[in-house]
Structure formats: structure tokens, C-alpha cells
Amino acid sequence: MNADVIVVGAGPTGLMLACELALAGVRTRVLERRTEPQRNSRALSLHPRSAELMDQRGLLDRFLPLGRTVPGWHFAGLPTQLDFSALDSRHGYTLFLAQARTEAILEERAHELGVEISRGCETLTVRQDADGVEMETRVPGGGTETVRGRYAVGCDGGRSVVRQAARIDFPGTDETLTGVLGDFAVVDPRPGALDAARARGVIVAPLEDGLTRFVYLDPERIRVPAREPVTLEEFRTSLTRITGSDCGIAEPRWLSRFGNATRLAASYRSGRVLLAGDAAHIHFPAAGQGLNTGLQDAVNLGWKLAAAVGGWAPPGLLDSYDGERRPVGRSMTENTEVQTLLAELTLVPQYQRPAAALRELLDQLLGMPQVNRRLADQVSALGTHYPPADPDADPLVGRRMPDVGLTAAGSEATRVYELLTRGRFILLGLAGDPALREAVDLGWGSRVTAVTVDKYDEHAALDGVTEVLVRPDGHVAWATRTTDADARAAERVHALTAWAGTPSSRS
Ligand SMILES: Cc1cc2nc3c(=O)[nH]c(=O)nc-3n(C[C@H](O)[C@H](O)[C@H](O)COP(=O)(O)OP(=O)(O)OC[C@H]3O[C@@H](n4cnc5c(N)ncnc54)[C@H](O)[C@@H]3O)c2cc1C
Known part of the structure; x- marks a missing residue:
């Protein structure tokens, strides 16, 4: 094997994914057909959830000084802006930053983490068998190399060779504008x-x-x-x-x-081959969502794929990548179609008058905080929710964990996202259970950090919550409000096994 995971494409999605995999200890190689980094930038915006993800990995300080923040963003070019500053986040803004800069920061980070980035290497074919994937790759100088890994991820953009080789359909509509x-x-x-x-x-x-x-x-x-x-x-x-x-x-x-060709992959996974970013979804660049969605795909996939490589992934974990991210891709591509239609109608002579009236009406609606919030939640991706299979799960489950400030027993003040920088699960004991760490270290210490919290900032979503398991991507895996310590311990073991795998005696 050349690597555990071969990532095809060193665009923002591939680089982010490579960082996530390497952080989790996965041997990762990126194959990129370009010999040099891209100088031109299609995207210019990092939205709030992407800023949060960078914060969760300790990278945001590299981004902020290079760009400038604005408090919102547009929807369909309507005059009333989406107000990101009203959302529940420390990062309620758009960071105006050229895509080339984002890629440069992620590439620098990938190198620091030991990722091998092979430039001038174009993947030509991908085959998979029971044990891994093999790709024929054109290498600098004109020859070809056979590259083998246990998994491959196509982050190779809208015309993805990986998607085609894996025979994953890409249904949707052709360009009309x-x-x-x-x-x-x-x-x-x-x-x-x-x-x-x-x-x-x-x-x-x-x-x-x-x-x-x-x-x-x-x-x-x-x-x-x-x-x-x-x-x-x-x-x-x-x-x-x-x-x-x-x-x-x-x-x-x-x-x-x-x-405005708009397409969504019929599946984000076929066996050992997965897709992320533009390889999985293309659309008109309305409200600047493509790069952001690609980064968010990568952070959802990284730890799950690392679990599969590490041999501890609970059943269904890797498939949950498709289950969670494809619906996000679907609603994102749909909202770009709505925005494109709103723009196109104003250009067609017989619709110009009613289209202007429709835009005026929508603009007034955007002035209503609830409407503004509904769209801002979607475009910022702060509203992304992965619905749990269990209908009785706590309402927090599947949502982003709020970045509350907290003090752990015997430690300095910190906050949730600072605890996430190593890309591990975080189990927060909010009921001050002193034995929490011991209970977790017994079986899951290699992948879960348990923190008994002394004090934490008030937050409505956490009212009454006594314990919460946060996934490496910052979404809530499990939460409980029970005050019965025995019942909580039983729920905890169940949740840890369901998400972080069977307890290992090595931990
Ligand atoms: C005009 C415009 C404006 C935009 N503005 C925004 C914005 O403001 N905000 C936003 O979020 N998004 C925006 N987007 C969308 C954004 O640019 C893309 O969604 C983003 O680049 C996708 O990243 P990616 O890594 O998935 O794919 P890409 O950026 O396409 O990267 C794919 C990489 O794979 C490499 N590759 C391809 N094939 C192979 C192969 N066979 N072997 C090896 N390497 C290969 C390519 O060279 C490339 O480096 C905009 C798009 C356009 C067109």
C-alpha cells in the first residue's frame, strides 16, 4: 500500500480532508494534476460554519489576518443581507478571502501533519477490489505509476474521474445560463x-x-x-x-x-471509493456555498474514514457520511436553483415586471428576522442538523455543539472548540461526575477525551443537560438530561459503543 487513503485533488476539499485524516493518524497521499497551486480564485467567501471548523482545528488565526469580515452575505443578490451576526456563533460573519489563500493555508497545514502531496500526478483510472483501490496515475515526466491505498476519495471537482470510474451517477440538469x-x-x-x-x-x-x-x-x-x-x-x-x-x-x-449545470451524486460512496466537494455536487455559485460545503463534507468524512482505516468504526458509521451529507448537498443545490431562477426571471423580457415585484416582495420578507434567520441558517451552514435515527434522542443530538466557555476540574478556563483541536470525541460531564474520566479511559481513552466540567457558560440549548458526547466534527452524538448517575452511566456506555466503537482493552 502506498497509503491508507488516496485523496484525488488538492483543491480546498481534498486538502481539508487530508488534514483531517492525517490529524487522526491516517497515512494520506494527495494526488494533484496541477504542477503548481492555483493562482486564480473562484471562491471569495468563508461562511460561519467553515470559520467554526477552522476554529475547532486551531487554524482560524491563520485565516483571519488575511481576509476581512463582513456581518452577512446576500441571497439571490437581494438588497437586504442575510444577517449572520444575529446567529448563535462566535463567528457570525463572512470572511472575505480568496480561494487561493484558503488552499495555501490548508496545504501548509497538510505538510505540517505529514501528508504527502504529489503534484503533477493525474489520476487516469480507479479500480477497487476486496482489500483496496488501485489507480493508474500519470506522473511528471510522462510515465505512469500505479498507486494503491485502502480507500480513495474523489475530491477532483465537477468532472471527477473518480466518480466516473466508480460508476456513480451524477443526475441533474445541464447548463442553461x-x-x-x-x-x-x-x-x-x-x-x-x-x-x-x-x-x-x-x-x-x-x-x-x-x-x-x-x-x-x-x-x-x-x-x-x-x-x-x-x-x-x-x-x-x-x-x-x-x-x-x-x-x-x-x-x-x-x-x-x-x-448553472446542477447535479448531485446519486451516492457519496461506492465500496472503498468516496466523493466530496464539487465531485459530489455542482451548481451555480449563488451565495458562495460550493467551497464551504466541500470543507464541511471533508470534516464530516475525515474522522469516519479514519475510524474505518483504524478498524474501530461501528457498523454504519462510514455510510452515515452519505446519509448526513447528501441531504445537505441536495438542499444546497436546490437553494442555488431558486436563486438562479430569481436572477434569470429578471432578464427575460415578459417576466421582468412581475419578477421585479417578486424580488421586492422577497426582499421585504428578508427584512423579517424569522425569515432572515431561516435562510441565514442554511447559507451559513450553522443550521445544519443531522437527524438522529432514534426519535426519542435528546433535541441536541445531531446539532452543532455550542462553543460554550467552561472550566474543567483542576484546569484553566477553555471552551468546547478548543477541546476539539485534536479531532477526538469529547465527553463533557456537566453534572460534575468525578469518575467520568476513569470510566471513559477504561475502554475508549484512545479516541475520547472525558472532561468533568466545574463551571460553564449559560446556554439555552444546554439547560438541564447533564452529559454530552461531541463528535470530532463538533456535532452532538449523544446528550442526556438524567440526574440518575447509574442511568447516565448505562446510557454513556451505549452511546460510546455506538459512536466510538467497542471498548478496547489497550485504552
Ligand atoms: C465564479 C465562481 C465563484 C465562486 N464563489 C464561491 C464562493 O464565494 N464561496 C464558495 O464557497 N464557493 C464558491 N465557488 C465554488 C468553489 O469554487 C468550488 O465549490 C470549490 O472550488 C470546490 O472545491 P473542490 O476542492 O471540491 O474542487 P476544485 O476546487 O475543483 O478542486 C479539484 C482539484 O482536483 C484536481 N483534479 C481534477 N481532476 C484530477 C485528476 N484526474 N487527478 C488529479 N487531480 C485532479 C484539480 O486540478 C483541482 O485542483 C465559486 C465558483 C465559481 C465558478
Whole structure:
């Protein structure tokens, strides 16, 4: 075996997954067809749940100084913003940060954790047998290498070779509409010069390296296929048509056309082959959700795959990746379709008037806190909930664990997400049970950290909770409100066995 897990693709999803696997002690190799990191950035946003995930791994301090935070984000380009700052998170903001920077930080972290990243290596075929996967890979210099691992994960983007080799269907709809983006070193410098463009629905955003990004939908060019290259002349003509001026653009660094083909993999797993990120879902980049969803796929999958490699995964754990993340992918792709439709209707002459009225109505609704919250929960991914199989489970189960501050017996003040940085399960005894650690160390000490909590910040979701098991990805595996210590101990053993596997005598 070359590695336990072969990750195909060093985009944000593949790099995040590699970090998660390596953190859990899995020998991981990443194969990336590009010889150099990407310089151009499609994505520009990290949403609240992604910021929380970075916080849970102790990485957020590397991201924050490089970007800038804004308190919300848009939905369908409506004027009223989604208010992330009203959500229950320490990270109720969007971090405006170019994708290339996100990838650079994750690649640096992957190297620190000992991941082998092989650039210039393009996966050509993938086969699997009872013991592992084997792939034919083109290597620098022109030859091929056979790479073998126990599992393979396709993080190789929308045209995923891994998905095709595993014969996983990718149902959905073809592209019917395209938008255009351009990054320019020179734009009209006069104060307020670009406001007219913004007022006409063109996204104009400063990038960190002095470039300015423009993104637009030109009604006369939306049927041009994404594969057709964009020229500077086309860009100027479209901007002038939409805004009345070419905005002084010059020195383009990147021009690109992107479409609304929307597809979701029929399964995220076929035997020893799994999919994550754009390899599993593609859609129009509405409200900036693709990269974020890929990072969240990776953090859901990493510990489960590590459990399978480590031989301690309880039955069904690895399949729960598909069970939990595909519904998220489905609702995310659906919300991008809604947003795209809202934009497209305003461009079709016979719908322009009612479409404007519909957008006005939706914008008013977004002004209502409950409506705003409903959409903000989804786009921020803070509302992601993995419904438990047991209908009698505590309401906390499947939700994100709140990042409450706490003090453990004999320790300094900390908070839940700081406890998660090693990627282990955390068992929090909120009823001050002194024997908790001993009880856990007996069987699960190698994968679960037990903490008897002396004091913790008040939080409505934790009212009455006496013990909670937090998964390595920060979601709640089990919680109880019983005050009977014996009943709690029995529930605890059941929960630990169900999630962290049978107790091992080595622990
Ligand atoms: C205009 C635009 C704006 C966007 N804005 C946002 C945003 O603001 N926020 C957001 O969250 N998302 C945004 N997205 C979406 C985001 O860019 C993608 O969802 C994200 O890049 C997906 O990451 P990934 O790692 O899954 O796939 P990719 O980024 O596509 O990475 C796949 C990697 O696999 C490699 N690869 C492919 N095939 C092979 C092979 N056979 N062998 C080896 N390597 C291979 C590729 O070279 C690449 O490095 C935007 C997209 C577009 C088009």
C-alpha cells in the first residue's frame, strides 16, 4: 500500500480532508494534476460554519489576518443581507478571502501533519477490489505509476474521474445560463465611479492583491456556453451595455465564464471509493456555498474514514457520511436553483415586471428576522442538523455543539472548540461526575477525551443537560438530561459503543 487513503485533488476539499485524516493518524497521499497551486480564485467567501471548523482545528488565526469580515452575505443578490451576526456563533460573519489563500493555508497545514502531496500526478483510472483501490496515475515526466491505498476519495471537482470510474451517477440538469467574471488590475479610480455598476446588479469586489473583481449576467449573453472563452472586448461591451460605462477596466488577470449545470451524486460512496466537494455536487455559485460545503463534507468524512482505516468504526458509521451529507448537498443545490431562477426571471423580457415585484416582495420578507434567520441558517451552514435515527434522542443530538466557555476540574478556563483541536470525541460531564474520566479511559481513552466540567457558560440549548458526547466534527452524538448517575452511566456506555466503537482493552 502506498497509503491508507488516496485523496484525488488538492483543491480546498481534498486538502481539508487530508488534514483531517492525517490529524487522526491516517497515512494520506494527495494526488494533484496541477504542477503548481492555483493562482486564480473562484471562491471569495468563508461562511460561519467553515470559520467554526477552522476554529475547532486551531487554524482560524491563520485565516483571519488575511481576509476581512463582513456581518452577512446576500441571497439571490437581494438588497437586504442575510444577517449572520444575529446567529448563535462566535463567528457570525463572512470572511472575505480568496480561494487561493484558503488552499495555501490548508496545504501548509497538510505538510505540517505529514501528508504527502504529489503534484503533477493525474489520476487516469480507479479500480477497487476486496482489500483496496488501485489507480493508474500519470506522473511528471510522462510515465505512469500505479498507486494503491485502502480507500480513495474523489475530491477532483465537477468532472471527477473518480466518480466516473466508480460508476456513480451524477443526475441533474445541464447548463442553461452562464455568468462572467473578470479580475482587473486597473479600473476607473474616481470616487463612486463603480457605484452605477453595483446599482445595476454587477458584483464589484476589491481583492486582496489590488485587483478588482467584476461578476455579471449579461441578458444578451447568458446563453453563451461556459466553455466559450471570454475576451476583454466582450467584457467591455457587456459592462457598457449593463452599466452605461466600461468602468475603466484594463489589465485583466483572469476572465472566466461559469454556468448553472446542477447535479448531485446519486451516492457519496461506492465500496472503498468516496466523493466530496464539487465531485459530489455542482451548481451555480449563488451565495458562495460550493467551497464551504466541500470543507464541511471533508470534516464530516475525515474522522469516519479514519475510524474505518483504524478498524474501530461501528457498523454504519462510514455510510452515515452519505446519509448526513447528501441531504445537505441536495438542499444546497436546490437553494442555488431558486436563486438562479430569481436572477434569470429578471432578464427575460415578459417576466421582468412581475419578477421585479417578486424580488421586492422577497426582499421585504428578508427584512423579517424569522425569515432572515431561516435562510441565514442554511447559507451559513450553522443550521445544519443531522437527524438522529432514534426519535426519542435528546433535541441536541445531531446539532452543532455550542462553543460554550467552561472550566474543567483542576484546569484553566477553555471552551468546547478548543477541546476539539485534536479531532477526538469529547465527553463533557456537566453534572460534575468525578469518575467520568476513569470510566471513559477504561475502554475508549484512545479516541475520547472525558472532561468533568466545574463551571460553564449559560446556554439555552444546554439547560438541564447533564452529559454530552461531541463528535470530532463538533456535532452532538449523544446528550442526556438524567440526574440518575447509574442511568447516565448505562446510557454513556451505549452511546460510546455506538459512536466510538467497542471498548478496547489497550485504552
Ligand atoms: C465564479 C465562481 C465563484 C465562486 N464563489 C464561491 C464562493 O464565494 N464561496 C464558495 O464557497 N464557493 C464558491 N465557488 C465554488 C468553489 O469554487 C468550488 O465549490 C470549490 O472550488 C470546490 O472545491 P473542490 O476542492 O471540491 O474542487 P476544485 O476546487 O475543483 O478542486 C479539484 C482539484 O482536483 C484536481 N483534479 C481534477 N481532476 C484530477 C485528476 N484526474 N487527478 C488529479 N487531480 C485532479 C484539480 O486540478 C483541482 O485542483 C465559486 C465558483 C465559481 C465558478
